[in-house]
Amino acid sequence: MGKRSGWGEWCCFPCQLMASGGGQRQIVMGKCSRRGSRRGSGRGGAKVAGMENRQVGQSPALDQDLSFDLRTELPEAQAEQPGKHGRTGVIHTPHGDIQTPAFIPVATKATVKTLTPEQIRQTGAQAILSNAYHLYLQPGQDVVDEAGGVAKFENWHGPTYTDSGGFQVMSLGVGFKKVLAMDTKGWDEKDIRARHKDRYAHVDEDGVDFRSVIDGSRHRFTPEVSMQIQHGLGADIMFAFDELTTLVDTRAYQESSVARTHRWARRCLIEHDRLTRERSHRPRQSLWGVVQGAQYEDLRRQATRGLLDLHQEALDEGRRGFGGFGVGGALEKENLGTIVGWVCDELPREMPRHLLGISEPDDLFTAIEAGADTFDCVAPTRLARRGGVYTLDGRLNLKNARFKRDFSGVDEEFGGYVSENYSRAYLHHLLKAKEFLAGTLCTMHNVEFMVRLVDNIRASIDNGTYAEFKAEFLGRYYT
Amino acid sequence: MGKRSGWGEWCCFPCQLMASGGGQRQIVMGKCSRRGSRRGSGRGGAKVAGMENRQVGQSPALDQDLSFDLRTELPEAQAEQPGKHGRTGVIHTPHGDIQTPAFIPVATKATVKTLTPEQIRQTGAQAILSNAYHLYLQPGQDVVDEAGGVAKFENWHGPTYTDSGGFQVMSLGVGFKKVLAMDTKGWDEKDIRARHKDRYAHVDEDGVDFRSVIDGSRHRFTPEVSMQIQHGLGADIMFAFDELTTLVDTRAYQESSVARTHRWARRCLIEHDRLTRERSHRPRQSLWGVVQGAQYEDLRRQATRGLLDLHQEALDEGRRGFGGFGVGGALEKENLGTIVGWVCDELPREMPRHLLGISEPDDLFTAIEAGADTFDCVAPTRLARRGGVYTLDGRLNLKNARFKRDFSGVDEEFGGYVSENYSRAYLHHLLKAKEFLAGTLCTMHNVEFMVRLVDNIRASIDNGTYAEFKAEFLGRYYT
Numbered sequence: 001m002g003k004r005s006g007w008g009e010w011c012c013f014p015c016q017l018m019a020s021g022g023g024q025r026q027i028v029m030g031k032c033s034r035r036g037s038r039r040g041s042g043r044g045g046a047k048v049a050g051m052e053n054r055q056v057g058q059s060p061a062l063d064q065d066l067s068f069d070l071r072t073e074l075p076e077a078q079a080e081q082p083g084k085h086g087r088t089g090v091i092h093t094p095h096g097d098i099q100t101p102a103f104i105p106v107a108t109k110a111t112v113k114t115l116t117p118e119q120i121r122q123t124g125a126q127a128i129l130s131n132a133y134h135l136y137l138q139p140g141q142d143v144v145d146e147a148g149g150v151a152k153f154e155n156w157h158g159p160t161y162t163d164s165g166g167f168q169v170m171s172l173g174v175g176f177k178k179v180l181a182m183d184t185k186g187w188d189e190k191d192i193r194a195r196h197k198d199r200y201a202h203v204d205e206d207g208v209d210f211r212s213v214i215d216g217s218r219h220r221f222t223p224e225v226s227m228q229i230q231h232g233l234g235a236d237i238m239f240a241f242d243e244l245t246t247l248v249d250t251r252a253y254q255e256s257s258v259a260r261t262h263r264w265a266r267r268c269l270i271e272h273d274r275l276t277r278e279r280s281h282r283p284r285q286s287l288w289g290v291v292q293g294a295q296y297e298d299l300r301r302q303a304t305r306g307l308l309d310l311h312q313e314a315l316d317e318g319r320r321g322f323g324g325f326g327v328g329g330a331l332e333k334e335n336l337g338t339i340v341g342w343v344c345d346e347l348p349r350e351m352p353r354h355l356l357g358i359s360e361p362d363d364l365f366t367a368i369e370a371g372a373d374t375f376d377c378v379a380p381t382r383l384a385r386r387g388g389v390y391t392l393d394g395r396l397n398l399k400n401a402r403f404k405r406d407f408s409g410v411d412e413e414f415g416g417y418v419s420e421n422y423s424r425a426y427l428h429h430l431l432k433a434k435e436f437l438a439g440t441l442c443t444m445h446n447v448e449f450m451v452r453l454v455d456n457i458r459a460s461i462d463n464g465t466y467a468e469f470k471a472e473f474l475g476r477y478y479t
Numbered sequence: 480m481g482k483r484s485g486w487g488e489w490c491c492f493p494c495q496l497m498a499s500g501g502g503q504r505q506i507v508m509g510k511c512s513r514r515g516s517r518r519g520s521g522r523g524g525a526k527v528a529g530m531e532n533r534q535v536g537q538s539p540a541l542d543q544d545l546s547f548d549l550r551t552e553l554p555e556a557q558a559e560q561p562g563k564h565g566r567t568g569v570i571h572t573p574h575g576d577i578q579t580p581a582f583i584p585v586a587t588k589a590t591v592k593t594l595t596p597e598q599i600r601q602t603g604a605q606a607i608l609s610n611a612y613h614l615y616l617q618p619g620q621d622v623v624d625e626a627g628g629v630a631k632f633e634n635w636h637g638p639t640y641t642d643s644g645g646f647q648v649m650s651l652g653v654g655f656k657k658v659l660a661m662d663t664k665g666w667d668e669k670d671i672r673a674r675h676k677d678r679y680a681h682v683d684e685d686g687v688d689f690r691s692v693i694d695g696s697r698h699r700f701t702p703e704v705s706m707q708i709q710h711g712l713g714a715d716i717m718f719a720f721d722e723l724t725t726l727v728d729t730r731a732y733q734e735s736s737v738a739r740t741h742r743w744a745r746r747c748l749i750e751h752d753r754l755t756r757e758r759s760h761r762p763r764q765s766l767w768g769v770v771q772g773a774q775y776e777d778l779r780r781q782a783t784r785g786l787l788d789l790h791q792e793a794l795d796e797g798r799r800g801f802g803g804f805g806v807g808g809a810l811e812k813e814n815l816g817t818i819v820g821w822v823c824d825e826l827p828r829e830m831p832r833h834l835l836g837i838s839e840p841d842d843l844f845t846a847i848e849a850g851a852d853t854f855d856c857v858a859p860t861r862l863a864r865r866g867g868v869y870t871l872d873g874r875l876n877l878k879n880a881r882f883k884r885d886f887s888g889v890d891e892e893f894g895g896y897v898s899e900n901y902s903r904a905y906l907h908h909l910l911k912a913k914e915f916l917a918g919t920l921c922t923m924h925n926v927e928f929m930v931r932l933v934d935n936i937r938a939s940i941d942n943g944t945y946a947e948f949k950a951e952f953l954g955r956y957y958t
Contacts, residue, residue, distance in 0.1 A: 110905070114915040114922070139904070152906055153902070154905065345481060423626060426626070433588045433613075437593065
């Protein structure tokens with residue numbers, strides 16, 4: 001407690017380099033000889049929407065498109081080796097830059113649960129992600145639109161994402177487990193999919209009928225509706241409306257679903273283009289395609305190439321293309337890197353990629369190595385409200401009686417606002433007393449932990465010390 | 480929203496004067512010709528503990544006693560007119576000064592519910608009050624003591640109060656309504672006092688047996704135990720252990736109770752003196768006597784004089800006396816000013832007075848006029864968590880559907896962090912979505928409202944514009 005030294009002094013490799021002039025503040029350009037070329041599917045000629053009129057290194061104005069600058073690629077990155085595409089860069093949005101890789105906290109209902117925007121900023125978070133499904137149901141995207149968009153509504157002065165609602169429509173509707181990186185061992189169909197009579201979501205070619213989790217009322221999402229909602233919400237980055245399948249769906253269903261998600265993506269692009277013209281007074285939004293395809297390499301690659309074709313088609317027709325891509329769907333933890341690797345292997349290097357949902361610190365390394373630039377995750381916030389906190393030596397649950405008289409900070413070596421100002425004993429007391437502040441403080445700690453971990457990974461990639469940093473962090477965290 | 484003008488521009492009388500050099504920053508000394516004399520019971524010779532070795536205007540060191548400097552008295556203050564003793568001043572504590580009158584937010588379990596210490600500070604609050612009863616049960620005063628006292632435990636860098644636990648032992652035990660300023664119209668005995676078999680508190684000459692609200696376990700508080708707990712908690716200001724009676728107790732019971740509270744107060748002084756010597760390494764704490772006596776003028780005056788006798792007796796015997804006084808007990812709202820006035824009429828002007836529990840903005844004016852220097856109140860925080868917010872035009876409940884599309888701040892004229900940064904529509908959404916942040920933001924607003932109201936009252940007394948300010952505020956708030 002009160003110790004000012006943070007993690008900077010601990011993670012000797014990248015931080016010593018940072019201290020000596022390297023690191024995240026100094027942009028190490030051109031480290032990778034492949035920079036500027038296009039890799040993967042051979043679509044080297046694909047133009048990236050909105051890149052043309054922008055000066056490198058500047059944030060676009062509110063009426064300009066999002067863009068991405070690649071900075072450093074992991075030296076071991078090789079096209080022949082799927083799952084090794086880690087890189088650093090900057091996403092320029094109309095509301096500010098995002099240094100990538102970046103951890104994006106989830107603000108489901110236009111609030112990172114328990115935190116004020118100042119507290120979110122204090123964790124180091126650069127952007128936050130809200131859910132179209134939840135904000136459509138309450139307060140309604142029309143209210144958020146009238147407020148000037150989700151960022152203004154929640155008083156967040158920075159970039160924002162919204163997801164398409166597809167995930168929630170399906171997962172809350174069907175009722176299966178809501179984590180993406182899931183382990184199917186020992187699962188039964190009934191654990192995942194509720195009986196037909198309890199299903200709240202029905203998919204047809206045009207869209208999805210579902211019932212509200214709030215009041216059971218009936219609603220219908222189509223690709224067009226999702227775009228209209230997300231334009232109302234007005235986030236810098238939004239996602240195409242996709243169908244989420246489960247790991248136990250048949251191969252035949254996955255194929256037909258990927259094909260439908262492809263057709264929906266085209267409709268999203270068309271509606272996004274129309275809305276952008278119609279709402280030219282609003283800050284420019286960027287639509288990202290979402291790659292599905294479950295655990296099948298051919299489906300994932302085919303889906304990715306399909307989205308790139310749609311992107312090119314849009315540009316050829318004078319419409320807006322995708323600004324980036326998301327990797328969605330049910331991913332088993334053990335296959336996370338492989339699947340993201342297949343997708344990133346197909347994607348142009350010049351476009352940013354978001355991984356929709358991860359869970360644990362080791363997933364961050366896997367996702368980054370596989371080529372993801374940003375990722376959202378409810379784990380740090382959800383865990384925090386139950387008293388679970390990350391430390392450099394692994395996870396603790398502060399509700400445990402052994403913390404009653406532990407007057408040290410949560411993790412004094414890691415440092416940060418919470419560890420420097422409050423004892424484990426105080427947090428234990430707040431948790432036992434069911435005080436609101438317990439959630440706030442544990443959330444601040446966990447989000448700062450994840451954000452700073454990714455900051456360190458970014459610095460280590462830029463400084464060429466990624467492998468050492470990873471070995472040191474994981475070796476300590478998981479022992 | 481976004482408007483920077485705060486209430487300062489609204490409350491034209493005191494603030495124009497403040498802007499022209501008067502006001503709370505400039506100490507207007509000697510306005511009252513009676514300053515320095517002693518009024519009331521004729522005990523003009525009573526020395527005030529710890530006043531001797533202190534330079535006026537300086538905060539005492541950690542090993543020095545609390546003291547009080549009177550600054551301005553309301554011009555109409557007359558000894559002959561009970562209920563007109565309003566004044567401004569400064570309480571100097573080892574952890575900082577409190578400009579009086581001051582609103583003291585309640586931090587029952589060592590947290591002002593939903594707020595970080597930085598957020599509490601941002602409301603303008605100068606000191607916070609915790610409850611000995613709650614902290615004794617959880618986490619235990621030994622844990623708080625080991626942490627370095629309640630302020631360090633909760634990371635609050637300022638003065639702290641603890642109450643004696645007497646109120647909670649009785650109110651939570653007996654189960655009657657927990658507000659002090661209560662209206663007994665239409666009450667029945669059974670509304671107030673639970674059946675004997677349900678009573679969790681039993682009073683005898685030595686102390687009180689009670690059961691925990693947490694787990695029903697049996698405990699016993701005596702004056703000595705309360706002092707030991709409060710020394711463990713280590714607040715700057717603490718209160719003598721008293722018996723709280725109800726408005727429906729018989730006159731005979733009130734008499735015997737006041738007599739018992741008097742005997743308990745002596746035991747508190749003796750134990751406090753012993754503990755202070757024993758714990759000389761700890762910052763000096765100040766014990767304040769508590770005046771009971773229900774709605775009876777003779778009992779209230781007798782109780783007050785009794786405490787002053789005990790104070791003098793302690794000084795004569797070389798022990799520590801009281802540092803101030805609290806007014807406790809069940810007070811009907813309509814008699815609040817009268818009762819506090821009787822007590823303050825008896826008390827020496829040089830000593831600070833705390834009113835234990837009030838509820839509404841108009842009570843603040845009543846309490847201050849009657850001579851109270853500080854007051855605590857759970858209403859602003861409790862109300863806030865349910866969506867109730869104060870405005871200059873009265874109270875609103877932001878859960879009301881009419882706020883769904885109200886994009887103005889809570890009270891833009893009042894201003895402050897919440898009104899300047901969030902819309903009523905956003906707070907309405909958070910409340911409907913049952914988001915934690917709703918409680919945080921509404922609490923910040925309400926506490927800031929009460930703190931700033933008292934700040935303005937203080938400025939108006941110093942500037943001689945109290946009557947105008949009161950008429951303007953109440954005329955608007957209650958119409």
